[in-house]
Amino acid sequence: MTRRRDLKITTIGAGYVGLVTGVCFSDFGYDVTCVDKNARKIEQLNAGEMPIFEDGLEALVKRNLREGRLYFTTDLAAAMPDTDVVFIGVGTPQAEDGSADLQYVMAAARELAPLLDGFTVIAIKSTVPVGTGDKVEALIREIAPEADFAVVSNPEFLREGAAISDFKDPDRVIIGTNNDKARDVMARLYRPFSALGPPIVFTDRRTSELLKYAANAFLATKISFINEIADLCEAVGANVTDLAFGMGLDDRIGSKYLAPGPGYGGSCFPKDTLALLDIAEKAGAQARIVEQVVNVNDTRKRSMASKVIDLCGGSVSGMTVAMLGLAFKPDTDDVRETPAFPIIENLQRAGATVRAFDPAAMAESKPHLTDVTYCSDAYDCAAGADVIVLATEWSHFAALDFHRLGEQMAAKRFADLRNVYRPEDVRRYGFEYVSIGRP
Numbered sequence: 012m013t014r015r016r017d018l019k020i021t022t023i024g025a026g027y028v029g030l031v032t033g034v035c036f037s038d039f040g041y042d043v044t045c046v047d048k049n050a051r052k053i054e055q056l057n058a059g060e061m062p063i064f065e066d067g068l069e070a071l072v073k074r075n076l077r078e079g080r081l082y083f084t085t086d087l088a089a090a091m092p093d094t095d096v097v098f099i100g101v102g103t104p105q106a107e108d109g110s111a112d113l114q115y116v117m118a119a120a121r122e123l124a125p126l127l128d129g130f131t132v133i134a135i136k137s138t139v140p141v142g143t144g145d146k147v148e149a150l151i152r153e154i155a156p157e158a159d160f161a162v163v164s165n166p167e168f169l170r171e172g173a174a175i176s177d178f179k180d181p182d183r184v185i186i187g188t189n190n191d192k193a194r195d196v197m198a199r200l201y202r203p204f205s206a207l208g209p210p211i212v213f214t215d216r217r218t219s220e221l222l223k224y225a226a227n228a229f230l231a232t233k234i235s236f237i238n239e240i241a242d243l244c245e246a247v248g249a250n251v252t253d254l255a256f257g258m259g260l261d262d263r264i265g266s267k268y269l270a271p272g273p274g275y276g277g278s279c280f281p282k283d284t285l286a287l288l289d290i291a292e293k294a295g296a297q298a299r300i301v302e303q304v305v306n307v308n309d310t311r312k313r314s315m316a317s318k319v320i321d322l323c324g325g326s327v328s329g330m331t332v333a334m335l336g337l338a339f340k341p342d343t344d345d346v347r348e349t350p351a352f353p354i355i356e357n358l359q360r361a362g363a364t365v366r367a368f369d370p371a372a373m374a375e376s377k378p379h380l381t382d383v384t385y386c387s388d389a390y391d392c393a394a395g396a397d398v399i400v401l402a403t404e405w406s407h408f409a410a411l412d413f414h415r416l417g418e419q420m421a422a423k424r425f426a427d428l429r430n431v432y433r434p435e436d437v438r439r440y441g442f443e444y445v446s447i448g449r450p
């Protein structure tokens with residue numbers, strides 16, 4: 012690969028976004044230093060060990076470490092000299108009132124301000140409320156009045172589990188700035204993406220900041236919409252799989268994010284929809300659709316246990332539930348806002364004993380759950396169970412041996428909350444079967 016050492020990059024934060032950003036840019040040939048306050052994370056990365064579960068990441072980290080253009084450190088002051096673009100990729104978690112907590116972003120700005128030397132672009136990759144760029148700029152100006160810099164909004168759209176491919180081959184790159192020098196630097200930075208190249212959309216900073224929330228809220232809206240339609244399908248005897256397929260063939264609608272399930276989770280949609288509501292409220296604007304999207308999702312996550320209880324004849328008291336999947340979606344060990352947890356808690360409250368298996372997320376789940384028996388695979392999990400609940404559509408659960416499962420279970424019941432199977436294929440093995448929005 013041709014080295015592009017004309018631009019030097021520093022990322023503040025080596026989590027999903029900071030790390031993937033840094034590693035992918037280094038793979039394009041840039042010199043990149045990823046800085047994180049978490050010394051353990053930096054130690055692991057320097058040893059070529061991954062602090063997050065992300066397909067393809069380890070190979071990229073190792074290659075770029077070996078080729079000498081990727082560095083990890085806890086020392087921002089050591090990283091900053093000659094940096095052209097510094098990405099802020101720290102967390103913006105949900106505060107008590109639903110707003111985005113900006114303390115980490117502002118702390119990062121405070122730390123980097125005295126270290127600026129020569130024209131530097133400060134690109135905010137964290138998902139931040141409208142006006143955060145203004146605040147960061149004002150803070151840096153106050154600390155370092157002479158510094159030559161521009162604060163740019165450059166939101167990230169990667170998905171966990173597909174982070175590398177989403178980053179390297181994005182649908183678009185959004186860059187929010189009115190500063191011509193910063194615009195040129197960012198255009199140069201993103202030039203090597205691919206021969207054809209994703210559209211690079213330049214806009215102002217506030218539009219770029221809001222665009223990120225609007226995109227996440229729209230995807231969440233599609234999910235809550237199809238989830239309600241799935242309930243309607245159940246009520247009127249229609250089939251949501253065929254319905255979503257038929258709807259999605261219309262280019263104006265699109266087929267993605269129309270898979271019904273137990274509600275959206277993860278570290279992004281739940282917090283970002285709430286943050287959008289907070290932004291709207293503070294601006295005196297209405298966001299009634301997103302308000303309902305959040306309500307529909309919250310209710311759904313809480314009510315999913317009833318589906319399992321109904322399948323078990325109205326009570327799970329004294330029964331054993333085998334939970335397949337704990338992560339909020341496949342290919343990640345992330346359990347933040349996973350629908351699996353409220354399902355488990357509600358089933359336990361209804362008197363059930365819970366066994367669980369997840370290919371990656373069991374260690375992450377342990378601090379959040381009590382009285383759950385963790386199992387070695389789906390078949391171990393099903394041993395003695397009265398019902399299986401498929402909560403996350405890992406590929407590990409896509410071709411289960413129902414004959415073998417049935418032999419282990421006390422009663423043959425299967426709640427397929429991700430519509431992985433065709434009802435007739437499971438019922439053929441003598442299972443009582445329920446799914447989402449299908450007869």
Ligand code: NAD
Pocket residue numbers: 023024025026027028029046047048049052100101102103115118119122136137138139167168169170171278279
């Ligand atoms: P994360 O919690 O995985 O990582 C944040 C990292 O920043 C942590 O390792 C933390 O130690 C470090 N950090 C905090 N303050 C620091 C400082 N002052 N100096 C150095 N390091 C510091 O978070 P994430 O999932 O990468 O998310 C980061 C932001 O990106 C959030 O705003 C999130 O909404 C957004 N985002 C996340 C995703 C995703 O898939 N996770 C996708 C798009 C956007």
Ligand code: UGA
Pocket residue numbers: 138167168169170171172227230234267268269270271272273274275276277278279280283339340
């Ligand atoms: C999401 C967005 O997809 C990314 O574009 C964005 O960058 C990221 O949030 C962020 O801002 O941090 P992610 O949270 O990793 O990415 O996960 P998704 O794959 O989008 O799934 C989110 C949730 O929606 C999961 O619980 C998933 O099961 C659910 N989902 C998704 C459905 O229930 N149905 C669908 O059709 C699609």
